[in-house]
Amino acid sequence: MRHIPSIKTLPSTESLSPAAKAVPVLVAALLGVFILYGVGFASSQVLHNAAHDGRHAFAFPCH
Numbered sequence: 001m002r003h004i005p006s007i008k009t010l011p012s013t014e015s016l017s018p019a020a021k022a023v024p025v026l027v028a029a030l031l032g033v034f035i036l037y038g039v040g041f042a043s044s045q046v047l048h049n050a051a052h053d054g055r056h057a058f059a060f061p062c063h
Helices: 020-043 044-059
Strands: none
Touching: none
């Protein structure tokens, strides 16, 4: 039987600053607010066309 060496990982010594941790949270929050307000003020025809184009972009037929 052949011996397979085990892989050992080292503990991470790198720590992110609070500002670096906050950046992805803020970007996600701003994107979410932008999408919610964009949908809230868009007409139903615009939303339908966007969903329709999205279906075609993912190769889902709809007609």
